[in-house]
Amino acid sequence: MKQAISINVNGVDHTSEVEPRVLLVHYLRDVLGLTGTHVGCETSICGACTILIDGQAVKSCTMFAVQADGSNITTIEGLAANGNLHPVQEGFWECHGLQCGYCTPGMILTSTQIIDRNPNASREEIRRGLEGNLCRCTGYQHIVEAVEYAAKKASA
Amino acid sequence: MIPAAFDYVRANTLDEALNLLAQNEEAKILAGGHSLIPAMKLRLTQPSLLVDLGRIKDLSYIREENGQIRIGAMTTHYQIESSDLLQNVCPLLPECASHIGDMQVRNKGTIGGSLAHSDPAGDWPAAIIALNAELVAISKSGERTIAANNFFVDLLTTALEPGEILREIRVNKTNGRTGHAYVKMPHPASGFAVVGVAANLSFNGGRECKAASIGVTGVSSKAYRASAVETALTGAELNDSTIDSAAAHATDGIDINGDVFASDEFRRHLAAVYTRRAIAAASERAK
Amino acid sequence: MAKYIGKRIKRTEDPRLIKGLAHYVDDIDLPGTLHVAFVRSMYAHARITGIDTAEAMKAPGVVAVYTGKDIATKIGPVPCAAALPDLKVPDYRVLATDKVLFVGHPIAAVVATDKYTARDAVEYLYPGVYLEELPAVVHVIDGVPTSPVIHEHFGDNIAYKLTSGEGDIDAAMKAADRIVTQKMIHQRLAPIAMEPRGVLARYFPGEEELTVWSSTQIPHLLRTQLALMIGIPENKLRVITPEVGGGFGSKLNVYAEEALLGWISMQLGKPVKWIESRRENMQATIHGRAQVGTVEVGVKNDGTITGLRYNVVADLGAYHQLLTPAIPTLTGLMLSGAYKIPAIQMNVTGVFTNKMSTDAYRGAGRPEATYVVERVMDVIARELNLDPVEVRRKNFPKASEFPFHTATGLDYDSGNYDGALDKALDLSGYQKLREEQKKARDNGKLIGIGLSSYVEICALGPSQAMPAGGWESATVRIEPTGKVTILTGTSPHGQGQETSFAQIAADELGVDLNDVTVIHGDTGVVQYGIGTFGSRATAVGGTAVLIAIQKLKEKAAKIAAHMMQCDASRLSFEAGCYTREEAAAAAATGKSEPVVPVGEAPGGALNEVPTPTNGRTKLTIQEIALAAHIAKEIPPDTEPGLSATYFFEPKNFTFPFGTHICVVEIDKDTGETKIIKYVAVDDCGKVINPLLVDGQVHGGIVQSIGQALYEEVIYDDQGQLVTGELMDYAVPKAAQIPWFETDRTETPSPVNPLGVKGVGEAGTIGATPAIVNAVVDALAPYGVKHLDMPMRPEKIWKIIHA
Numbered sequence A: 001m002k003q004a005i006s007i008n009v010n011g012v013d014h015t016s017e018v019e020p021r022v023l024l025v026h027y028l029r030d031v032l033g034l035t036g037t038h039v040g041c042e043t044s045i046c047g048a049c050t051i052l053i054d055g056q057a058v059k060s061c062t063m064f065a066v067q068a069d070g071s072n073i074t075t076i077e078g079l080a081a082n083g084n085l086h087p088v089q090e091g092f093w094e095c096h097g098l099q100c101g102y103c104t105p106g107m108i109l110t111s112t113q114i115i116d117r118n119p120n121a122s123r124e125e126i127r128r129g130l131e132g133n134l135c136r137c138t139g140y141q142h143i144v145e146a147v148e149y150a151a152k153k154a155s156a
Numbered sequence B: 001m002i003p004a005a006f007d008y009v010r011a012n013t014l015d016e017a018l019n020l021l022a023q024n025e026e027a028k029i030l031a032g033g034h035s036l037i038p039a040m041k042l043r044l045t046q047p048s049l050l051v052d053l054g055r056i057k058d059l060s061y062i063r064e065e066n067g068q069i070r071i072g073a074m075t076t077h078y079q080i081e082s083s084d085l086l087q088n089v090c091p092l093l094p095e096c097a098s099h100i101g102d103m104q105v106r107n108k109g110t111i112g113g114s115l116a117h118s119d120p121a122g123d124w125p126a127a128i129i130a131l132n133a134e135l136v137a138i139s140k141s142g143e144r145t146i147a148a149n150n151f152f153v154d155l156l157t158t159a160l161e162p163g164e165i166l167r168e169i170r171v172n173k174t175n176g177r178t179g180h181a182y183v184k185m186p187h188p189a190s191g192f193a194v195v196g197v198a199a200n201l202s203f204n205g206g207r208e209c210k211a212a213s214i215g216v217t218g219v220s221s222k223a224y225r226a227s228a229v230e231t232a233l234t235g236a237e238l239n240d241s242t243i244d245s246a247a248a249h250a251t252d253g254i255d256i257n258g259d260v261f262a263s264d265e266f267r268r269h270l271a272a273v274y275t276r277r278a279i280a281a282a283s284e285r286a287k
Numbered sequence C: 001m002a003k004y005i006g007k008r009i010k011r012t013e014d015p016r017l018i019k020g021l022a023h024y025v026d027d028i029d030l031p032g033t034l035h036v037a038f039v040r041s042m043y044a045h046a047r048i049t050g051i052d053t054a055e056a057m058k059a060p061g062v063v064a065v066y067t068g069k070d071i072a073t074k075i076g077p078v079p080c081a082a083a084l085p086d087l088k089v090p091d092y093r094v095l096a097t098d099k100v101l102f103v104g105h106p107i108a109a110v111v112a113t114d115k116y117t118a119r120d121a122v123e124y125l126y127p128g129v130y131l132e133e134l135p136a137v138v139h140v141i142d143g144v145p146t147s148p149v150i151h152e153h154f155g156d157n158i159a160y161k162l163t164s165g166e167g168d169i170d171a172a173m174k175a176a177d178r179i180v181t182q183k184m185i186h187q188r189l190a191p192i193a194m195e196p197r198g199v200l201a202r203y204f205p206g207e208e209e210l211t212v213w214s215s216t217q218i219p220h221l222l223r224t225q226l227a228l229m230i231g232i233p234e235n236k237l238r239v240i241t242p243e244v245g246g247g248f249g250s251k252l253n254v255y256a257e258e259a260l261l262g263w264i265s266m267q268l269g270k271p272v273k274w275i276e277s278r279r280e281n282m283q284a285t286i287h288g289r290a291q292v293g294t295v296e297v298g299v300k301n302d303g304t305i306t307g308l309r310y311n312v313v314a315d316l317g318a319y320h321q322l323l324t325p326a327i328p329t330l331t332g333l334m335l336s337g338a339y340k341i342p343a344i345q346m347n348v349t350g351v352f353t354n355k356m357s358t359d360a361y362r363g364a365g366r367p368e369a370t371y372v373v374e375r376v377m378d379v380i381a382r383e384l385n386l387d388p389v390e391v392r393r394k395n396f397p398k399a400s401e402f403p404f405h406t407a408t409g410l411d412y413d414s415g416n417y418d419g420a421l422d423k424a425l426d427l428s429g430y431q432k433l434r435e436e437q438k439k440a441r442d443n444g445k446l447i448g449i450g451l452s453s454y455v456e457i458c459a460l461g462p463s464q465a466m467p468a469g470g471w472e473s474a475t476v477r478i479e480p481t482g483k484v485t486i487l488t489g490t491s492p493h494g495q496g497q498e499t500s501f502a503q504i505a506a507d508e509l510g511v512d513l514n515d516v517t518v519i520h521g522d523t524g525v526v527q528y529g530i531g532t533f534g535s536r537a538t539a540v541g542g543t544a545v546l547i548a549i550q551k552l553k554e555k556a557a558k559i560a561a562h563m564m565q566c567d568a569s570r571l572s573f574e575a576g577c578y579t580r581e582e583a584a585a586a587a588a589t590g591k592s593e594p595v596v597p598v599g600e601a602p603g604g605a606l607n608e609v610p611t612p613t614n615g616r617t618k619l620t621i622q623e624i625a626l627a628a629h630i631a632k633e634i635p636p637d638t639e640p641g642l643s644a645t646y647f648f649e650p651k652n653f654t655f656p657f658g659t660h661i662c663v664v665e666i667d668k669d670t671g672e673t674k675i676i677k678y679v680a681v682d683d684c685g686k687v688i689n690p691l692l693v694d695g696q697v698h699g700g701i702v703q704s705i706g707q708a709l710y711e712e713v714i715y716d717d718q719g720q721l722v723t724g725e726l727m728d729y730a731v732p733k734a735a736q737i738p739w740f741e742t743d744r745t746e747t748p749s750p751v752n753p754l755g756v757k758g759v760g761e762a763g764t765i766g767a768t769p770a771i772v773n774a775v776v777d778a779l780a781p782y783g784v785k786h787l788d789m790p791m792r793p794e795k796i797w798k799i800i801h802a
Helices: A024-031 A087-094 A104-117 A123-129 A141-155 B014-023 B036-041 B077-081 B084-089 B092-098 B103-108 B111-117 B124-130 B227-233 B240-247 B264-285 C014-018 C054-058 C115-128 C169-174 C219-230 C256-268 C278-284 C324-333 C366-384 C388-395 C417-428 C430-442 C497-509 C537-563 C581-588 C621-630 C690-710 C762-778 C793-800
Strands: A003-009 A012-018 A050-053 A056-059 A072-074 B007-010 B027-030 B049-052 B062-065 B068-072 B134-139 B142-147 B152-154 B165-172 B177-186 B193-203 B209-217 C034-040 C046-051 C062-067 C106-112 C129-133 C158-164 C178-189 C198-204 C209-214 C237-240 C272-275 C288-299 C305-317 C343-352 C446-455 C472-478 C484-488 C516-519 C571-574 C577-580 C618-620 C643-648 C657-666 C673-683 C740-744
Touching: A012 A024, A050 A104, A056 A104, A056 B103, A087 A104, A087 A141, A087 C014, A104 A123, A104 A141, A104 B103, A104 C014, A123 A141, A141 C690, B014 B027, B014 B049, B014 B134, B014 B165, B062 B084, B068 B084, B077 B092, B077 B103, B077 B111, B084 B092, B092 B124, B092 B177, B092 B193, B111 B124, B111 B165, B124 B177, B124 B193, B124 B209, B177 B264, B193 B264, B209 B227, B209 B264, B227 B240, B227 B264, B240 B264, B264 C793, C034 C115, C034 C256, C034 C278, C046 C106, C054 C062, C054 C115, C062 C115, C062 C256, C106 C115, C106 C256, C115 C129, C158 C324, C169 C288, C169 C305, C169 C343, C178 C366, C178 C690, C198 C256, C209 C219, C209 C256, C219 C237, C219 C256, C256 C272, C288 C324, C288 C366, C305 C324, C305 C366, C324 C343, C324 C366, C366 C388, C366 C446, C366 C762, C388 C417, C388 C446, C417 C430, C417 C446, C417 C657, C417 C673, C417 C740, C430 C446, C430 C657, C446 C762, C472 C497, C472 C537, C472 C621, C484 C497, C484 C537, C497 C516, C497 C537, C537 C571, C537 C577, C537 C621, C537 C643, C577 C581, C577 C621, C618 C621, C657 C762, C673 C690, C673 C762, C690 C740, C690 C762
Parallel strands: A003 A072, B007 B049, B027 B049, C034 C272, C209 C237, C305 C343, C484 C516, C673 C740
Antiparallel strands: A003 A012, A050 A056, A050 A072, B062 B068, B068 B165, B134 B142, B134 B165, B177 B193, B193 B209, C034 C106, C046 C129, C062 C106, C158 C343, C178 C288, C198 C209, C198 C272, C288 C305, C446 C657, C472 C484, C472 C643, C571 C577, C577 C618, C657 C673
């Protein structure tokens, strides 16, 4: 039986009727058309589906949309404020932190949480923070540099 | 991967959740969902009803009460990992939490959900056993307390009865000189424990071990207490050689799992190595 | 001249990607789309005794169910483009008809109104699929399995046997002081592009046109093959490759699902979509490597190699995908490595097994060759008690010996192997590392140092050496407003050619980088091309861009000369401007001439009358573009417009090279390997964008680390896929990876005017043996001379605790 949910995504309120089994990632992509959140593994390993729910980075493929009722969500599309890139987005661009771009939205949102929690994170801490996000292209080094760039920029 | 259809109710109170459970034998409790939802997506489990505990007030807390630490079942791994209180009074819990999955998983997954799932390679069971925790289960007929030791029954099976919900985890505050440690070899893909060992030691004067409590996960079909290790440690003066010989008993009497990553023979060896490391680290930390 | 080439230019494709606004296949939403899900075999080998679709058809929302029998005569077989003598090519139908031959083999396709319903319908259909399980052929570790025979009519499981190489191998072996022999396993790997495959197909019944969006590396080749499979005229079929989330060779193919989706859309007259799940990706997207071989090397006591023989069994899987049988032949080509080896022979046996096909995974046959050669160099060093560096150096061709002919039949274009080796030794502090290693060993620590001096073959390639064209195409246009459009036949999916090709164009045309747009991956828009694989895009496709620009400039010069009323030979071109020579000379002597601002786009709309050029001595190429389109001021024998197309046919491959050095520490208790230092010196010829080269190298090394330490596609004895998800198959994570120190030497390639060689696969080719050599070196105190990958802790522990 479908259920009514209200979710604020990127500052916009949405009210929908969804089947309980609809995964949050599918709700964002298929119902709201926010296709920047990707599905990479479906077993909660790769992190391509990472979004922020009430400020917490979570994997939206391992959550039902009904669980997110009443919450505030930020997806990659909502990260740039007033058209200005978030420092992490800037870092990924400056440091060549992406190639095919598929893991990138999840990587970026996870990275925002890493530097929010620890603006002085060491390279090792950044790498540990990225454990829930797989990238097959970059070899991670440029991503680590992108996060460092963003941390510096954010605290400047 | 798409789960089979189900009904969903978000319980507002524990009573409501218990009533729903009592009415529907096929209902399952949804906590953080990080064990249940992957299983549902693989259609390994197809519950007809999910009862979501996510919005029940006062199931998510860390507090001190009556000389005990009490943790609500819906407390997330991250809340435990980042708790200053626990860092002071029971650092084993934050240490164990920091080893679970990854940052996103820790943000959403809960201690109660993880324990009730009883994954043989989960991290919490080792720590919970080592801390001699009590698990508070509630049902329509009231509450009962289950010792950690008796909680893990078998592969994905706990002592929780149908209609029961894990409500709280209680850990006695330790007195005197104690040392804790959780060490682990993570599976390179899943991050689950190939072997994980939690040690909780208390000391008399010097390096004489007054009591030892060792929980082991990843090795068998359920987490277990390494009793033979504890016996060997208790009353012993801890040094490399006593630690080594105690740790050698890590898998005494245990049926060991083997898989493509680590055979039973290798796991037996790893269990001893990580037990030794856990004891050494705990002993080092005891102040 | 070079304002952009050689600079660390950040990518122009990034803004859409970092904002989440790019479109991968699954992001394209067409109204009324139906969704397809597959029933796939759960057995490695079974006979299909019946399929009852009634239950599934009854389910609400199910539109159609197709089985192999329904479509056997409607869709042609999955193609194999590899041509080898006496190659057995099984009939590979898009859905299984009589037997299923691997876990994940598609049996039936369900079409439903949404993906949830389609997935449910698969559940309803499963009980109606009757399979009789047969014994499976799984392992090739002990040679060619003889029973059962997978394709009965072939009589055995051997797909082909091939011998390659030059020189008198028997004489070469006789001339040696000793023969060094080593068996090696190249385990099966899964490419794991982060975006799984996906197809969206839409048929327009009125126009009789079919558009297929597919996550592929080869849009045009796919179009040709799909046209043949489905039986639609190729000029009525359009393949669009939207954003592609990684390929690594796994999307250099033509898959059953691509044809089937196109065909279903034609049957139903509606758009249909299928997005591969990760499980399907593990089961039914090509795998890589999977060779078991024994190398024999004849060697003199001073380390000089006299000959090399490699006998190898290649586990091909159940069918041939596009290039399956050809991959081991690439191994044969590269068996000379970076060395002068007078005689080389490879004897390969390609074997059918009840598994997914192997095919091109990043490196495609060359990592196997490099691994064999670089691994055995260390075995030789050990047997002769020489430093691994010395054995390598002894056998290098000198820089003066290029072009260098190998006994595998190749002509290496250019190289300075000593140079790269020296730089890597320097950068790593090799001598000091050896001293530290000795100290560490004395303290009971297991430290190992491994190196690999690789050569690879890139810029695939001359058409004579390729199954279906080795050239690449480019069209370059300057639009009336001065904007530059490049249409490339390559199909970048992360490599960054939207940026690097724009760099080439911006420098050549003297325009701003942001005035250049690179379009790719749409057969309705772009001239025929070959695609992106084999580190070819820049060396072949970039050269096509360069030469097309040169053609365009010839025409622009003609128009400029006409406009400035002089002979084209009197014009000079600099910074985007044609200047009449006497004007240039006058300017140099300080005489004032009317000057037009350089690089400014011509302003104004087309209906504005252009400024008469009478008397002008300087015109920007963008002004000329406008004039060429207005066509009032062009020479009478000249076509209007300003564009040029070039199909570049390379005369040879290119041969990048380098030396990687890896230092590991092994945990004696647990057998875990930790990489504590990694130095890579690569030479990929001229570099267009160092930022992109670094990215390619880093990513490649990490895939090598994956192969060396973690990754393996495991089938059990029944042919069940044990590593069916990313929970089981270990793609390296950030925390498992060390910091890389990278550097380069630069030996331009004479094969193309850009001097570039290619770098897409260098990391996966060069790094694997360096890591394994380091681990084996660390374990030297235990007398180990070889260890097979992946070097999981248990393997190492067993050696230490044997």
